[in-house]
Amino acid sequence: MATGKPRLGRDMVSFWKSIVFLTTPVILCPLPIYYASSENSKIAACAYAVIIMAVYWTTEVLPLAVTALLPIVLFPMLGVQSSKDVCINYLNDSNFLFVGGLMVAVAMQRWNLHKRIALRTILTVGVEPRWLMLGLMSVTAFLSMWISNTATAAMMVPIAQATMTQLLKDRGLGEKEEDRRQKKILPLDEKTELLSFKSSKSEQSQELPLENIAMEKSDHDDKDDEDLLADQVRLSAEQADKKAKGLLLCICYAANIGGMATLIGTTPNILVAQTVKTLFPKSPGIGFATWFSFGFPTMVVTLLLAWLWLQWQFLDYSCVPSCISQRGCRGRCQRNQNAAGYEAVRRQYAELGPFSFAEMVVLGHFILLVLLWFFRDMTFVKLENGQAAGWAYVFVRGYVTDSSAVVVISLALFIWPSRLPNFLCCRGRGDLHPSEPAPPILDWPTVEQTLPWDVIILLGGGFALADGVKVSGLSAWLGQSFRGLDGFPPVVIVILITVMIAFTTEFSSNTSTAAIFLPILGTLARGVCVHPYYLLVPATIACSFAFMLPVATPPNAIVFSYGRIKVVDMAKSGFVLNLVCLLVLNVAINTYGIPIYGMSQFPSWTTCTANLTTAGPSVTPA
Known part of the structure; x- marks a missing residue:
């Protein structure tokens, strides 16, 4: 018992x-x-x-x-709600926008266009740790704007790992401990940051400067020399391990940050666009261009600050201010094209071969898609008749959306050949093979195996939840309940909301967090009489601030699975980064976010549930 x-x-x-x-x-x-x-x-x-x-x-x-x-x-x-009304939320306009974006991303991955972009960027910035980190973060954030952050991190981490392995071998830190002890290691060279190796003590004594008395055989016996050597090896290994941690963490952080820039970058962005349509059907909605106008500059500022923070924590930060002014330091800021890490990246890039016809087709369709999104509905450009500019106005007003553009491009990828067909003028003079159609850029088996159907269902569940909250009257009831917050300044409300969501998403999926909070926040905006976008947009972006725990987001888990990073490393750097990102977000929504979304006054397309006679308070901070 x-x-x-x-x-x-x-x-x-x-x-x-x-x-x-x-x-x-x-x-x-x-x-x-x-x-x-x-x-x-x-x-x-x-x-x-x-x-x-x-x-x-x-x-x-x-x-x-x-x-x-x-x-x-x-x-x-x-x-x-009836089952028919619920099920229609699982494949609506916003979900097809996400599906179409994923199909374009599948095409990029199938023909290795994303890998070519990544390797080319690293070759451009070089493998000096500081600029390598900036290159990795830039290309990871850019790719995460268009393809899933999980796929981006899964591709970038092996590239970074291979580069780091070659860099460590170049410095003698990739060898076994017993092999390292047979060599005598000099201090780090100030210009190259490489470790110098000597095969015998006599060679050391000949090449060491006089002031480096610690390495001279005449002043130390063998035991002291071995102890000093062990200390230097340990110190060099610790420095290399610290740099490797920073280069790995920068990938998962950039993958999370990059998704905030575009409407298809991460699922909460799609959720907020559909939530606005559901709760505020008379609103102009959030399109690709309007979201990008706010999300991209916010992403850039956040990414640069994250780069500076990771430098300060994991790299030698002292070189940054003197990099331009001091000749000795300038060499460290230039690309080291002779380094083994650089050669490893160059080898991977050479394995891709020349720029293929399929890659050019995918790149051309991708650029066309971005242009279609940007110029579909340019609300910031007014024509003579007062109507907004955009190609969508050629058709019936309100009929063509961002999902229409992405589905057109996706359909074209299923038709466009992956190589020039051997037909008519495309046939070479000596080509005697029978004419046959080339395989298309995309085929359905590839899409079927690669498309994350679970994320599409998860998005649909969030849409259904938002629709049910509105139809049942729960949103109106919550609006009445939130009247007590009307006395709080809107700036304080946004700070509290973003902090709460940023730390909640450390323990739950960002999509589920957004699905739970966004319908409530849309109702809260009416209850306290502020512009709904003022609460919904920063809350959505805050869902991407999951930097502290490996379970917070798949990129964190991918990086953590390599075994080099501990939970305390991620938590310590992620906590500060959370605070930095929240500060940037709150400053952004209260500065350029107000004119971008027209939040200077309460909108006419919704109602304030509080008993106020005014049009509603301005969201401009006091």
């Missing part, structure tokens, strides 16, 4: 997911039962479903995509 309780406790810990899954609906069931016969029955039923999904998403007792399917079951059974 004495061992029964400990065993029962261990069994309960082992089956905690099953316990949470079964007990959560039971514990919460008094909520819909109590209000079943009142006029608030739909509100209580929707709140019941939302809380269950929030618990399941946070604890991950079910796969995230499986939890996202719950509205199809819960909303019809609880009388919130």
Whole structure:
């Protein structure tokens, strides 16, 4: 009997997911039962479903995509919405925007265009640690703007790992410990940052400067010399390990930061666009161009500050201010094209071969897609009749969206050949092979295997949740409940929201965090009479600030899986980076964010639920 309780406790810990899954609906069931016969029955039923999904998403007792399917079951059974109305949210306009963007990303990955961009960038900046870090972060952030941050990190980490391995070998730190002890190591050279190796003590004594008495054989016996050698090896290994940690962390951080720049960069961005359409159908909505106008400069500033912070923590920061003024330091800031790491990257780039026809096709379609997104609806350019400029106005107003553009490009990739066909003028004079069509850039088996269907379902669950919150009246009820916050300055509300979301997403998926909070924040904006974008946009971007824990986001987990980084390393650097990013975000939304989204006054396309006679307070900080 004495061992029964400990065993029962261990069994309960082992089956905690099953316990949470079964007990959560039971514990919460008094909520819909109590209000079943009142006029608030739909509100209580929707709140019941939302809380269950929030618990399941946070604890991950079910796969995230499986939890996202719950509205199809819960909303019809609880009388919130019909199954037909719920299911239509799982493949709506915003979801097809995401699917089309993923198809273009699949084409880039299939023909290694993303890898060519990454390697070319590294060859441009060189392998000096500081500029290598900047190159890795820049290309990772850029790729994460268009393809998933997980795929970006999975591609970039091996490239960085191979480069670091060659750099360590170039410095003699990739060898075994017993081999290193047979060599005599000089201090780091100030110009090249490389370790100098000598095969005998006599060679050391001939080439060492007189002031470097510590390495001279005449002043030390063999034991002291070996101890000094061991200290230098240990110090050099620690420095190399520190630099390697910084180069790995910069990839996962840049992958998270880069997604905030574009509407398809990460799933919360798609969620906020659809949430605005659902809660505020009369609003102009958030398009690619308007999001990019705010997200891209915010991303650039955040990325540069992250680069400076990682330099200060993991690299020798003292060279930065003197890099231009001092001749001796300038050499360190130039590319070292003779380094083994640089040669390793050059080899990988050479393996890709010349720029292929398929890569040119994908690049051309990608550039065309970006142009179509930018010039679809240019609200900041007014024509003579007062209408906004954009090619979408050639068609029926409001019919053509960003998803129309990306699906057109995706369809073209299924038709466009991956090489020049041997037909008519494209056939060479000596080509006697029969004419046959070239395979297309994309084929459905490739897309079917590569497309992350779980993320698409997860997005649909977030859309269904937002729609249910609105239809049930839960959003209006929350708006009335938030009246008590009307006395707080809007700036303080945004700071509290972004801090709460940034630290919440460390423990849960950024998509599930956005799906839970965005419908509530849209209602909160009406309750406190501020522009809805003023709360929704920074809250969405804050979902990308997951820098502290390996479980916070897949790029963090990928980097952590290589075994070089400890949890304390990521937590220490990520906590400061969280604070820096939150500061940049709050400054951005209160400066250039106001004119970009027209947030100087309360919009006419929504209503303020508070009993105010004014148009609503300005969101401009005091």
